[in-house]
Amino acid sequence: MTSWLRGGPTRIGADSIAMRKHWKAYCVYCGGRAGTRDHCPPKLLLERPYPPNLPTVRACASCNEGFSRDEEYFLAILAQVGSTPALIAKVAEGGSVDRALAKAPGLDERIIRSLSIGEDGTVFVQPEIDRIHRVIHKIALGIYVLRYGRIPLSESLAFLGVFPYDDENRPPMALVAATFTERFRPKRWSHVQRGIFSYIIVQDPTNWSRLCCVLDFHRSLWGVVTFPRPQPGAESGTEADCFADGVVMRSVGDAIPAIRKRPWQGSKPEAPAATADGRWLAAG
Secondary structure (H helix, E strand, O other), X not given: OEEEEOOEEXXXXXXXXXXXHHHOOEOOXXXXXXXXXXXXOOHHHOOOOOOOOOOEEEEOHHHHHHOHHHHXXXXXXXXXXXXXXXXXXXXXXXXXXXXXXXXXXXXXXXXXXXXXXXXXXXEEEOOOHHHHHHHHHHHHHHHHHHHHOOOOOHHHOEEEXXXXXXXXXXXXXXXXXXXXXXXXXXXXXXXXXXXXXXXXXXXXXXXXXXXXXXXXXXXXXEEEXXXXXXOOOXXXXXXXXXXXXXXXXOOHHHHHHHOOOOHHXXXXXXXXXXXXXXXXXXXX
16 A cells, blocks of 8 residues: 655555554544544634634544633633734624623633733733643644644643734744745745634754744734654655545554653743733733
8 A cells, every 4th residue: 555655655564554543543632542533723713714624633522622711711811912803803792702701700800810000001911821831732732743643742842932922022033033934035834724823833943853833823922832853764744644644653652652641741831921020911
């Protein structure tokens, strides 16, 4: 049997075929039995009408549902710091975020408590960074699986930071430069929904053995996670191959035990670049 992987046709033996079938039975987040598919990124962070053929990864019901509250919180915070028409519509009366806060008084109270006003009248929001981290970490893990056809060790993913689009919170210049070519032209981003969610995988400017996955949410916020560069010679499929479940795993036997530890239970996330006290500027 022949599979078209990067670099041309590759022969797939019976062992690899069995390995692929074995792989499909497991959740990419915890290694448990997968009975559902999880959208990557979550549909909650996209806009209707949704693009066709949204990418998904295999997940157990517990992990698929377990992120829901964090994702709702993430969107509510994103709507506080973003000023795009789509986000403004969400917080307006009757918008999706407005309705969600009305149905969840506890979440509404948490958002209100996170707001503060500076001496000059500027409104700031103090996010619960652990919750922001979990959502970004989860999406980056899903993108890695879709892109490279394997699950990285949970402890190998590192949360670099989250950077709202404002003058107070800017990503490192070396990282911004990595998203441009040597001729200062923007590199090609992958758009799940243009202007709503895009991502790019670039060289980590501080560590040549790692890559940076930069997630852009509603052109209002960057989330950045670093992960190891796939080893040369390892089998991996193109994004199209991954979306069609046409990926051959190199070693399921190594991957499954490694992901028993949930990725968000690894090292403590670093605080994002923000104001001196960790606050983000709220949209005006």
